[in-house]
Amino acid sequence: MEVGDKWIKSLKVVLSINTKMGILPCCLSSSTTNIDIYPVEEITTPFSEYHRADTMVPVSPSRFVRENKYLFKDDYKIEKTLGSGTYGVVYKAIRKATGEKRAIKKIKRMNKDKGFEGKLVHEIDILKHLDHPNIIKIYEFYTTEKEFYVVSEYISGGELFDEIAQRRYFSEADAAFIMRQLLAAISYCHSKNVVHRDLKPENILIDSVEGNKVTVKIIDFGTALIVPQDRVISKKVGSIYYVAPEILKGNYTSKCDIWSLGVIMYILLVGRPPFNGSSNSSIMSAILTGVFEFPSPLADNISADAKGLIRKMLTYNPEERITASEAYNHPWVQNYAPIEIEPSQALETLHNLKGFNGKAKLQKAAMMFIVTHLMTKQERDKLNEIFLALDKNADGKITYSEFVEGYSQFLGSNFFDNKEAEEVLEEQKLDKNKEIKYSDFLIAAANKTKLLTLKNIKQAFDLFDVNKSGYILPSDVEMILGPGKELDEAVWNKIIDELDTNGDGKVSYEEFESQMMKYLD
Numbered sequence: 001m002e003v004g005d006k007w008i009k010s011l012k013v014v015l016s017i018n019t020k021m022g023i024l025p026c027c028l029s030s031s032t033t034n035i036d037i038y039p040v041e042e043i044t045t046p047f048s049e050y051h052r053a054d055t056m057v058p059v060s061p062s063r064f065v066r067e068n069k070y071l072f073k074d075d076y077k078i079e080k081t082l083g084s085g086t087y088g089v090v091y092k093a094i095r096k097a098t099g100e101k102r103a104i105k106k107i108k109r110m111n112k113d114k115g116f117e118g119k120l121v122h123e124i125d126i127l128k129h130l131d132h133p134n135i136i137k138i139y140e141f142y143t144t145e146k147e148f149y150v151v152s153e154y155i156s157g158g159e160l161f162d163e164i165a166q167r168r169y170f171s172e173a174d175a176a177f178i179m180r181q182l183l184a185a186i187s188y189c190h191s192k193n194v195v196h197r198d199l200k201p202e203n204i205l206i207d208s209v210e211g212n213k214v215t216v217k218i219i220d221f222g223t224a225l226i227v228p229q230d231r232v233i234s235k236k237v238g239s240i241y242y243v244a245p246e247i248l249k250g251n252y253t254s255k256c257d258i259w260s261l262g263v264i265m266y267i268l269l270v271g272r273p274p275f276n277g278s279s280n281s282s283i284m285s286a287i288l289t290g291v292f293e294f295p296s297p298l299a300d301n302i303s304a305d306a307k308g309l310i311r312k313m314l315t316y317n318p319e320e321r322i323t324a325s326e327a328y329n330h331p332w333v334q335n336y337a338p339i340e341i342e343p344s345q346a347l348e349t350l351h352n353l354k355g356f357n358g359k360a361k362l363q364k365a366a367m368m369f370i371v372t373h374l375m376t377k378q379e380r381d382k383l384n385e386i387f388l389a390l391d392k393n394a395d396g397k398i399t400y401s402e403f404v405e406g407y408s409q410f411l412g413s414n415f416f417d418n419k420e421a422e423e424v425l426e427e428q429k430l431d432k433n434k435e436i437k438y439s440d441f442l443i444a445a446a447n448k449t450k451l452l453t454l455k456n457i458k459q460a461f462d463l464f465d466v467n468k469s470g471y472i473l474p475s476d477v478e479m480i481l482g483p484g485k486e487l488d489e490a491v492w493n494k495i496i497d498e499l500d501t502n503g504d505g506k507v508s509y510e511e512f513e514s515q516m517m518k519y520l521d
Helices: 005-020 114-129 160-167 172-191 245-249 256-270 280-289 304-313 324-328 331-336 343-354 361-374 377-390 400-411 419-427 438-445 454-464 474-481 489-497 509-520
Strands: 066-068 076-084 088-095 101-108 138-143 147-153 204-210 213-218 397-399 435-437
Touching: 076 101, 114 138, 114 147, 160 204, 160 213, 172 213, 172 256, 172 324, 172 331, 245 256, 245 280, 256 304, 256 324, 304 324, 304 331, 343 377, 343 400, 343 419, 343 438, 361 438, 361 454, 361 474, 361 489, 361 509, 377 400, 377 438, 397 400, 435 438, 454 474, 454 509, 474 489
Parallel strands: 066 138
Antiparallel strands: 076 088, 088 101, 101 147, 138 147, 204 213, 397 435
């Protein structure tokens, strides 16, 4: 089926006009193509208001997204400019210490617009706490008197919008592969009380393309909110074509994201938006009716399951609309985009899981930094497949039952009758009350021989040696793991004691390296 050329061309004209006006969508997107139908309200609710740490001293990826108050060029070499607008510039850069590619967004500090700066800080706060393979990752940010510099992963494939325009049609299998990833990411966001509110192909970047299968990541959380799922939101914000009718009415919940994903799925399969018009007002009028159709001949070959899922996602009454988790487990998604895991890959991961336990707090924190900042994309992608296959309800966590069910599918139904499986579950402390989060899974399932190079161990030591004394001190650990915590000094001393083999109250590089190498035992 062919993409609606008229729609593509008309939208690009609108986008071109907005680009000339210098509109930038968010702190991390290199695109200059956002069309807000209404301005965004000031957002100040911190992520921690809705999420309390599971432990006294949490070890999570967010702990390593640091604010640096020195020049970013001390750490990065700029390769080229990727895009620019009124508020900033996006660069492709190389981290000098590791050679890793990164995207850096330079944003002007608006002295007269404190609301703009507040939204930027809010977006950073949301993104540093989101930990999912299909959501863009940020690594650190720099602040100077005049600018912010936000460092994120470098995604080279461009926008999904351009892929739609170029490809001209998507098979149901290819569309389902994309939708599975988007639904998994949004199901995870909603489980964290995060509502995106501006899902559209321009805010979905292509991470890789293998054959016709497109791997994607969601970006631009500049209009995202952190709210309980049952709370009603009133401020009107979004992008034309994708905005839900209840947003236009000023009375909506997280279900608005499902509507936007339904529009994206419709476009992937039909080649044009379900609600169209010659102007913004006519498009909004069409959305407010909620009436759409599957036109012939464009939709003649689309399966009944696909049409049924679209109808559930574009159900006018949001209370009756399907959830992200329910959509993820819909027969169309599961049948057209199954995750197939090679038994050898599953066995290797299981072996790594079997040989791992959490060990000391500082060791685990160092491993968290290594897997989130230094693990190669190739290694991470392999583990992502396993994680997503195990996470049956797409909430970004693996439960006991999901682990057993998944590995039984990978390796046979009798596999969990043996002692080895019991040992894995015991070492991971994975019982009916325990869950494994994404980055914790990466730590446990990674190939430690590939991950724990001397170079990576030194990088991790340097991170914790905050004061560059040549030792890791209790005060250093507190600065990395302690923000937002009011804990007794004894807590940080105890963490040091776990690796302090000579009892001098601090950890040398030699002690640190020796203890990290125990992961290879």
